[in-house]
Amino acid sequence: MARKSFMYSVLEAVQYEMRQDKNMIWIFELTPPVASNPGRPVINLETEFGRLRVANTGIDENWMAGCVLGAGLAGSKALTYIPYQGACMPFQMIQNHAGKLRSMTGGDAAMPVVFIMEMTGQTAGFAGQHSDYEIDTYYAHIPGVKTVIPSTPADAKGMMASAIRDPDPVVFLYAAGLRELVEEVPDEQYLTPLNKAVVRTTGSDLTIVSSGAGMPDVLDATEKLQKAGMKVEAIDLRCLKPMDTETLVKSVQKTKRLLTFDQSYYTLCPGAEVIARVAENVDGAKYKRIAFPDAPPPAAPEMFNWMRPNADHIIAAAKRLVS
Amino acid sequence: MADRNDAHSHDAQRKSPSASRRNFLQALAGAGAAISFSSRIANAQQGEIGYWAKDLSDAQLTNMFSTILKIRWYERTLVDKMLTDSNYRGYNHFYVGQEAVATGVCAALKNTGGVMEADLIYSTHRPSGHAIAKGTDIKKMAAEYDFRATGLNKGYAGEMHISDKSIGFMGADGMIGPGPVIATGSAFAIRARGSKQVVVNFGGDGTYATPHFHSAMNNAALLKLPFIYVIENNLYHQYAHYSWSCPMKDIAEAAGTYGVPGVVVDGQDVMQVYNAAKTAVERARAGQGPTLIEAKTYRYYNHWGAPGAKPGELGAFGYDPLAISSFRPEREVREWMTRDPVDICRNTLIGWKVIDATKATAMEAAIKQEVLDAVAWADKQPFCKPEDGLKNVFVEGSVAARQFG
Numbered sequence: 174m175a176r177k178s179f180m181y182s183v184l185e186a187v188q189y190e191m192r193q194d195k196n197m198i199w200i201f202e203l204t205p206p207v208a209s210n211p212g213r214p215v216i217n218l219e220t221e222f223g224r225l226r227v228a229n230t231g232i233d234e235n236w237m238a239g240c241v242l243g244a245g246l247a248g249s250k251a252l253t254y255i256p257y258q259g260a261c262m263p264f265q266m267i268q269n270h271a272g273k274l275r276s277m278t279g280g281d282a283a284m285p286v287v288f289i290m291e292m293t294g295q296t297a298g299f300a301g302q303h304s305d306y307e308i309d310t311y312y313a314h315i316p317g318v319k320t321v322i323p324s325t326p327a328d329a330k331g332m333m334a335s336a337i338r339d340p341d342p343v344v345f346l347y348a349a350g351l352r353e354l355v356e357e358v359p360d361e362q363y364l365t366p367l368n369k370a371v372v373r374t375t376g377s378d379l380t381i382v383s384s385g386a387g388m389p390d391v392l393d394a395t396e397k398l399q400k401a402g403m404k405v406e407a408i409d410l411r412c413l414k415p416m417d418t419e420t421l422v423k424s425v426q427k428t429k430r431l432l433t434f435d436q437s438y439y440t441l442c443p444g445a446e447v448i449a450r451v452a453e454n455v456d457g458a459k460y461k462r463i464a465f466p467d468a469p470p471p472a473a474p475e476m477f478n479w480m481r482p483n484a485d486h487i488i489a490a491a492k493r494l495v496s
Numbered sequence: 497m498a499d500r501n502d503a504h505s506h507d508a509q510r511k512s513p514s515a516s517r518r519n520f521l522q523a524l525a526g527a528g529a530a531i532s533f534s535s536r537i538a539n540a541q542q543g544e545i546g547y548w549a550k551d552l553s554d555a556q557l558t559n560m561f562s563t564i565l566k567i568r569w570y571e572r573t574l575v576d577k578m579l580t581d582s583n584y585r586g587y588n589h590f591y592v593g594q595e596a597v598a599t600g601v602c603a604a605l606k607n608t609g610g611v612m613e614a615d616l617i618y619s620t621h622r623p624s625g626h627a628i629a630k631g632t633d634i635k636k637m638a639a640e641y642d643f644r645a646t647g648l649n650k651g652y653a654g655e656m657h658i659s660d661k662s663i664g665f666m667g668a669d670g671m672i673g674p675g676p677v678i679a680t681g682s683a684f685a686i687r688a689r690g691s692k693q694v695v696v697n698f699g700g701d702g703t704y705a706t707p708h709f710h711s712a713m714n715n716a717a718l719l720k721l722p723f724i725y726v727i728e729n730n731l732y733h734q735y736a737h738y739s740w741s742c743p744m745k746d747i748a749e750a751a752g753t754y755g756v757p758g759v760v761v762d763g764q765d766v767m768q769v770y771n772a773a774k775t776a777v778e779r780a781r782a783g784q785g786p787t788l789i790e791a792k793t794y795r796y797y798n799h800w801g802a803p804g805a806k807p808g809e810l811g812a813f814g815y816d817p818l819a820i821s822s823f824r825p826e827r828e829v830r831e832w833m834t835r836d837p838v839d840i841c842r843n844t845l846i847g848w849k850v851i852d853a854t855k856a857t858a859m860e861a862a863i864k865q866e867v868l869d870a871v872a873w874a875d876k877q878p879f880c881k882p883e884d885g886l887k888n889v890f891v892e893g894s895v896a897a898r899q900f901g
Contacts, residue, residue, distance in 0.1 A: 202734075202736075203734050203735065203736075229736060229740055230705070230740070230741070231702065231704065231705025231706075231733070231736075231740060231741025231742065232672045232673065232702045232703070232705050232706055232733055232734075232741065233673075233705045233706050233707065233741075235707055236705075236707075258670070258671060258672065259671075262673070298585060298587065298643065298654060299654070299656070299670075300652070300653060300654040300656060300657050300670075301652075301653070301656075301657050301670065302656065302657065302669075302670035302671050303656065303670050432901065439896075439898035461901045462898075462901065463898065463899060463900070463901040464898050464899070465898065465899065466885075466886055466895050466896060466897055466898045466899065467889065467895045467896070467898070468885060468886055468889045468895050469889065471651065471652045471880075471884075471885045471888075472643050472649075472651060472652055472653055472654030472657065473643035473644075473645075473651035473652070473654075473879070473880035473885075474585060474643060475643075475651075475879050475880045475881070475882050476651065476652075476880050476881075476882055476883075476884055476885030477885060478882070479882030479883065479885060479899075480882075480885045480886070480897070480899055481899065482898075482899040483899075486899050486900055486901055487901075489900065489901065490900070490901030493901070
């Protein structure tokens with residue numbers, strides 16, 4: 174056990190699996206599979222496993238996604254890290270191929286592959302093309318792929334280990350805004366399920382649901398609301414698909430109030446799905462959804478920071494819901 | 497920069513400009529100062545390029561030097577600003593070192609008249625050189641880089657997305673790949689409406705690996721589009737050497753696959769770039785289809801921002817914390833800086849007796865001041881109104897604020 178950063182935890186899981194499985198490969202562009210942590214050995218998959226297994230390629234996200242897919246079909250576990258510039262470039266490869274091949278082959282095709290998608294929506298000033306928040310539900314909408322979005326280093330390690338061992342394709346959404354997060358993470362390999370939400374705080378007045386880059390604001394707001402006397406149940410989705418309906422329904426049956434919070438665009442954000450599932454199963458509850466407006470992120474920090482949902486917005490909405 | 501003593505007067509060169517320019521070229525070749533590439537493409541093509549630049553008017557040639565200086569000082573001013581002014585919010589993918597490419601290409605284009613008349617260029621995420629060479633207002637561009645409400649794109653764009661439709665600058669693109677495909681769409685429209693405009697797509701060496709490169713070249717060749725793909729091969733896509741993305745020494749070799757002329761030029765020499773561009777533009781205007789130009793060049797700063805740079809000094813040296821593998825050695829940077837596009841252009845114009853050293857130095861001082869004034873103007877511009885972020889999603893109205901619940 175030691176304090177580890179988000180990416181260190183992810184690469185620790187990958188390194189362990191690559192040492193066990195000599196066939197496993199990793200393809201990347203721009204972002205080398207390297208992480209360091211004070212007092213720990215540097216993880217560098219490129220130097221440890223060599224160019225035959227860990228390849229830096231030209232800028233072609235479509236190829237990267239197709240390459241790991243083909244590797245998976247040929248019987249090798251494979252991962253690719255798509256940096257934020259290209260998070261939607263391989264969409265069709267995942268939507269029409271990764272998501273459909275098992276079904277199309279009558280269950281024959283196995284694709285033990287992981288697509289790590291970096292999302293950097295937290296950065297004001299990058300503007301339009303480098304600031305998108307929205308790709309979480311794009312990928313969650315595709316049948317045949319599991320879509321996970323851990324929000325802590327410990328979850329990231331356990332979910333990466335599970336994703337690699339999963340025989341189906343997994344889109345592993347990495348919210349780059351969580352890059353600086355550090356927490357105690359076990360050294361040994363362990364598995365965190367790819368179909369379970371986690372209740373971060375328990376309470377009976379209000380349920381707040383979020384995921385990935387939204388969680389730090391939710392935890393911050395929850396702490397302040399708890400101090401002010403509100404009993405908040407904060408839920409971290411972790412998996413967008415399959416989504417853990419049971420945990421959500423159980424919570425709102427108790428609190429009768431649901432607030433969802435996303436850094437994704439409002440229309441069809443994860444919260445929309447959360448509210449729909451709960452509404453189908455719980456009577457007499459009140460609902461509220463907070464998300465990024467349906468607008469491309471503008472460059473100027475004044476505009477962007479005003480539009481970006483934050484902890485204050487959660488607190489204000491929570492008070493309106495509970496009053 | 498090199499010493500620029502010059503004994504010749506303006507009067508002398510006016511008597512016989514082309515003769516003296518030819519002599520100067522011969523001298524250059526004799527001294528081994530002209531850069532040649534061993535590629536069969538370059539050797540095959542350069543004889544056919546012609547030497548259009550020597551027939552340009554003095555005003556046009558001086559204007560090219562002026563453009564190179566503007567790009568250089570605009571960027572050097574912003575480097576210093578990034579390093580010394582904590583209030584400055586802009587970020588940059590610097591173009592310094594590559595000035596001759598944008599300048600030489602845009603000098604061969606029509607740069608007025610909007611999208612229906614001007615030649616169109618599609619830029620990269622390293623756009624200030626292209627924007628300045630096309631004729632963008634430097635004041636407004638500087639304001640946009642610092643996200644001001646009166647900036648070129650009202651604070652919505654920032655550096656990586658600036659555009660100026662009024663001069664055919666179709667925009668910077670933060671993404672590597674799609675630009676050339678979109679550019680061929682513009683070329684298709686131009687051909688369909690019978691216009692004589694041409695479309696230039698600037699792309700880095702990293703674009704070669706993308707499927708969009710093939711798509712753009714293939715369709716432009718199939719449809720004989722008035723399209724020119726200018727690859728600025730500055731050796732590194734982001735942090736990786738181009739040999740990691742392209743198996744050939746010259747990317748221009750790919751042109752042969754599509755039956756399109758492929759030309760390698762020295763991207764440090766604005767005259768070479770102009771000559772290649774002029775040939776390609778005339779070919780495109782005549783309905784003969786696309787050309788692929790590969791300009792060998794180099795960026796003096798790192799992929800983005802100014803890590804390793806010092807205020808007041810040209811270039812960035814040392815390790816970039818983001819670059820783990822295959823990144824440029826310091827010796828390589830210094831070697832390229834000895835063939836600086838500013839010096840090459842200046843020496844050529846002085847050799848051709850278009851300007852003398854005194855005039856060159858005066859131009860440099862005036863342009864430095866013009867840039868300083870532009871950046872000072874930008875510094876005083878108003879910030880954006882937060883709620884304006886909901887505007888411009890569609891042509892009318894604004895979208896709903898959803899962050900309040």
